[in-house]
Amino acid sequence: MTITKIDSPEIMMSQVSMCYKTNSTEVLALKEVTVNIQKGEFVSLLGPSGCGKTTLLRIMADLLQPTSGEITISGGTAKEARLARKYGIVFQSPVLYDWRKVKKNITLPLEMIGLQKEEREERAERLLELIGLSKFKDQYPWQLSGGMQQRVAIARALAIEPEILLMDEPFSALDEFSRERLNEELLSIWSKVGSTVVFVTHSIPEAVFLSDRVFVLSPHPGRLSKVVNIPLPRPRREEMRNSPEFYQLISDIRQSFEGV
Template sequence: MSLTASTVKHQVQTPEIQLKDVEMRYPTDTGDVLALHQVSLDIGKGEFVSLLGPSGCGKTTLLRLMADLIQPTSGSIHVAGKTAKEARLAQKYGIVFQSPVLYDWRKVKQNVALPLELVGVSKIERERKAIELLELVGLEKFADQYPWQLSGGMQQRAAIARALAMEPEILLMDEPFSALDEFTRERLNEELLSVWNNIQNTIVFVTHSIPESIFLSDRVFVLSPHPGRLSAVVEIPLPRPRTQEMRNSPAFFELIARIRDSFEGV
């Protein structure tokens, strides 16, 4: 049977993240600015989903709300059965930002081990864990290097390893590969899926790249231009493991067209 972009509606059996009627307003000198309007969604445990949309649509704001870095104006957010604040305090998630934010004066293994150091894990145990995580992202040979000695892609892999140090149930990723060239980005897409296949946690990935969202995700949440609304939820029925050959398949191009058509106001 040939693969097409259409599929049955996804049923979330075990919601890991739930947002209901989430709205976000920012006060300004000329009045409140509505950034997100009435966003409701469920993300299943162990799912890989992308938040996709044009610049300014509220993707990063939505991710920051899930992480309890900011609080919504209205609506509710539950993460791993807890409020977003409770989940943050329980260290239910790790975060990877656009920039790796590594400390240049610390070796790569020391950067990865930093979260463990902050909670009082012994030096021997945190070094063991750091090496294990660096092996997971293919950087074990660079454990004693400094961040400035690594390429941009390698630095971002080290940041991913650090985000996994506390064994989070959820990994929140804010356009982590956007500053990289296309060749490096596609390779890191594959490596991220390999990591995810090993740890089987829930990943929420912010991107403005339609092909990237399709290649990585089980589902893509499409946000409309400002103010951000949930414009569509697109199933990605491509089989796993994903391969680079899939990027040239008719099903892949059909999904690109379907997502483009789902944008409101573009």
């Protein structure tokens, strides 16, 4: 008899709760959230503002400590994963340094970990090619559009070759046309680098278009109300947004919020 080995999830969170305390009150942001994310998977954390999506992402990144519950990253603790540089993080704002040119912004984390200049240069050039901005490498961030700046931020996060890419509503400040275009570009990048991606969004269409699975969080306090598998074929193309299957998935997720 042949036994098939099933790998453990890369990210495991069990009964995670988060309570913020102030001098006068306590605010329960997350309540007993359990999620398992497989290596190489693209998942979205979806929910309305204030449901704890960003809090959950920050707990994964070891930027916050949960009030209760357990979290395992690649078989170890979140702190061990952070110290081993398993994470790349992209925030809502690109957070680029205006006085450093595009290429220098990308090489910054590599300088911080002491990588040799030749290797820094090689990685930056490769990433610039990947995000389609090679000819803008000597420009300053303020000379780029918002979408181009966010692509630079993604490249910088990928510079350390992370196993896990954590993205906190990276396209929320962009217009709808730019956002949809960058959705496709992100999927193209992901297909080449193979990182596990955890993507925070409050846009149902964006979550459906990008993800293998969508974790739906309820309004405050955030609880995992539903996990939706997205069976749409890859690669995902723009025309898929007009398919009946796409609209049905959006409708199914939207209905999961009713009465919550």
